[in-house]
Amino acid sequence: MTRSEMLFTEAARFIPGGVNSPVRAFGSVGETPRFIASAKGAYMTDVDGNTYLDFVGSWGPMILGHSHPVILEAVQEACREGLSFGAATEREVEMAELICSLVPSIDMVRMVNSGTEAVMSAIRVARGFTGRSKIVKFAGCYHGHSDSMLVKAGSGVMTAGIPDSAGVPAGCTQDTLTAVYNDLESVKELFQACGSEIAAVIVEPVAANMGVVLPEKGFLEGLRRVCDEYGALLIFDEVITGFRLSLSGAQGYFGVRPDLTTFGKIIGGGMPVGAYGGRREVMELIAPSGPVYQAGTLSGNPVAMAAGLAGLRLLRDTPGFYEDLNQKADRFFEGMKDALAEAGKPWQLNHIGSLGCIFFTKGPVSNYAQAKTSDTKAFAEYFSFMLRQGIYLAPSQFEAMFLSAAMTDGELEGVLESFKNYLKESQF
Numbered sequence: 001m002t003r004s005e006m007l008f009t010e011a012a013r014f015i016p017g018g019v020n021s022p023v024r025a026f027g028s029v030g031e032t033p034r035f036i037a038s039a040k041g042a043y044m045t046d047v048d049g050n051t052y053l054d055f056v057g058s059w060g061p062m063i064l065g066h067s068h069p070v071i072l073e074a075v076q077e078a079c080r081e082g083l084s085f086g087a088a089t090e091r092e093v094e095m096a097e098l099i100c101s102l103v104p105s106i107d108m109v110r111m112v113n114s115g116t117e118a119v120m121s122a123i124r125v126a127r128g129f130t131g132r133s134k135i136v137k138f139a140g141c142y143h144g145h146s147d148s149m150l151v152k153a154g155s156g157v158m159t160a161g162i163p164d165s166a167g168v169p170a171g172c173t174q175d176t177l178t179a180v181y182n183d184l185e186s187v188k189e190l191f192q193a194c195g196s197e198i199a200a201v202i203v204e205p206v207a208a209n210m211g212v213v214l215p216e217k218g219f220l221e222g223l224r225r226v227c228d229e230y231g232a233l234l235i236f237d238e239v240i241t242g243f244r245l246s247l248s249g250a251q252g253y254f255g256v257r258p259d260l261t262t263f264g265k266i267i268g269g270g271m272p273v274g275a276y277g278g279r280r281e282v283m284e285l286i287a288p289s290g291p292v293y294q295a296g297t298l299s300g301n302p303v304a305m306a307a308g309l310a311g312l313r314l315l316r317d318t319p320g321f322y323e324d325l326n327q328k329a330d331r332f333f334e335g336m337k338d339a340l341a342e343a344g345k346p347w348q349l350n351h352i353g354s355l356g357c358i359f360f361t362k363g364p365v366s367n368y369a370q371a372k373t374s375d376t377k378a379f380a381e382y383f384s385f386m387l388r389q390g391i392y393l394a395p396s397q398f399e400a401m402f403l404s405a406a407m408t409d410g411e412l413e414g415v416l417e418s419f420k421n422y423l424k425e426s427q428f
């Protein structure tokens, strides 16, 4: 028995399913989760001493690679000053100014502790601002685990085989309307039926929780137009895409301006951080300046702010950071596409910037229904093969591959070789 297996057995006695977040259980790929002991640069090492090239990157935050010395130093310095004060600090001001300076649609921002909290709070302020109740989301988009968003959610909800979570009263989701990703008509129909009751449309500008699904040309622009026509707010959930696709997120990449934006992952540099921000007149409604209540004991925590600030400044101050990372990722994903074509496999590969995903299905994947046609058994075979080659992928068909700046072209070429070997051996 490996140490990971022993720990998983022990964990299952004390932690539901043995893990603190469902997808970590490796359930849908029929493997035992690897318990990680440490990580540095592009690699993670498990408790049995196996080292893996990491394509999960803590599910997004580690765009600079693990244990970046500048971030570690900033955290250590902040720790020496105190772990939490429950009072205002200078770093919070620096963080807010930095986010507002990098993302033009954001005049004001509030820090929270997770992406879930950011989304939950953005929805509340959108409802407070418009005086309306209904929210439009898209099937297959995941916006965290708050009650109203657990409707046709992607991510772990898909692989756990739970269509919608137990424990969510119907009353909590009655105002959540679901549209089809990349299908503007489905959005217009909802607005035609009850446009005056819709507070906001929330969307992942690149969907990265049903695998990776790109917005088709005109889709995001169309959402902007419909929201304007009906006086609803447009919320971009940039928990994954924020500071990943570009320094101004997916909104900068595609040139579409939302009213509100949610962040998480990268803005914490590896610490638990979320944020939501947007137009001044909307954000000013939040307590204590306005009547929309939202609070947090550890929000804007000094150690978390130090990590996030150090990370974001590195991204801002490294010349050509996104060009280099995105070009490296393009070469890699296009190499995978070529390998699929050479091997005569009909599978789909969607990618944008440093995000990508293979769908084990024949047709193009541009929405949830198409993503669900993927053969998850084929994915599990691919996952296990790659894991044994020391390549750590997200243990689910419906998650992204996250590339980091710490990966070299040489390492990525090695992964391509492994992938080609896998294609030769695949039973599918």
Ligand SMILES: Cc1ncc(COP(=O)(O)O)c(C=O)c1O
Pocket (backbone or CB within 6 Å): 059, 114, 115, 116, 117, 119, 142, 143, 144, 145, 155, 204, 209, 237, 238, 239, 240, 264, 265, 274
């Ligand atoms: C797009 C999106 N929104 C919200 C969340 C929830 O963030 P958290 O897990 O930090 O609560 C996630 C998490 O993966 C996400 O991908």
